[in-house]
Amino acid sequence: MTGNSPFDRSSFLHELAIELDPPLDRKQFARACYEDLGRWLRDHAAQTADRDVQVYPQGSGNLGTTNRDPFTGEFDVDLVIRVAYGKWELSQKQLNQIINGWLGSYVSVRQEPGHRLAPIKLDKGKRAWTLYYEDGFHMDVLPVVPDLADELDASMGDPSWLIDKELLRWQPTNPRGFAKWFRRISAAERYERKIELAKRAEVEIDQLPDHRIKTSLQLTVQLLKRHRDYMFRDEPDGIAHPQR
Numbered sequence: 001m002t003g004n005s006p007f008d009r010s011s012f013l014h015e016l017a018i019e020l021d022p023p024l025d026r027k028q029f030a031r032a033c034y035e036d037l038g039r040w041l042r043d044h045a046a047q048t049a050d051r052d053v054q055v056y057p058q059g060s061g062n063l064g065t066t067n068r069d070p071f072t073g074e075f076d077v078d079l080v081i082r083v084a085y086g087k088w089e090l091s092q093k094q095l096n097q098i099i100n101g102w103l104g105s106y107v108s109v110r111q112e113p114g115h116r117l118a119p120i121k122l123d124k125g126k127r128a129w130t131l132y133y134e135d136g137f138h139m140d141v142l143p144v145v146p147d148l149a150d151e152l153d154a155s156m157g158d159p160s161w162l163i164d165k166e167l168l169r170w171q172p173t174n175p176r177g178f179a180k181w182f183r184r185i186s187a188a189e190r191y192e193r194k195i196e197l198a199k200r201a202e203v204e205i206d207q208l209p210d211h212r213i214k215t216s217l218q219l220t221v222q223l224l225k226r227h228r229d230y231m232f233r234d235e236p237d238g239i240a241h242p243q244r
Contacts, residue, residue: 022137026075030075033137036110041053041106049098054080056080056082056176061077063182065225069136074137079141080144082160084146087161095145099129119131120132127162127163127164128141142173144173152174156174159174186217
């Protein structure tokens, strides 16, 4: 439990890990941008495709392990756009074109004067689309299609097919399943920390926001990611930022 955690025994480790987080106001802005894009896609993209369209977070933003870039202070949110096509119904290039059209329209609409959540730029990477915002924040958008033919293990989460960087073979992915596993293995510690915080704050457990609770697993992942950022900062293959 938490008594065995090195982060409880070492205030230095704990404070070091906490310092890796983006500032709270920037995380709140990132959440607002993510939710705004999700609502827009729900209202517009599903009608255009005449298919079910889902938007959900993946990676560090979903797991509570987001770090600021050690050199620029920048951070990101990774999200998935899941369009209910079978992978035999369209090519990866066609899926890319669909996502490009939706995101381009979203940027055009939001860049009307005065909108506080307007992206400043849309870029295409090897696998993901990236929406850039002011003040060092961006969203990486990964297009996927569901596993309608049941080719993948569906015992946990929602397996899908992800675009390959070379647009050759569909790649399996399961961010929902991974997040479910990640939360399960740290559930006991998370519950214990909720109780400790609730006692100190004299509020009900369910009223505590998640950003106030960090488990040893989350803090360890953040420290390992920071080590990666420094160790591979000069690598040309983008090891420190594999999504884009």
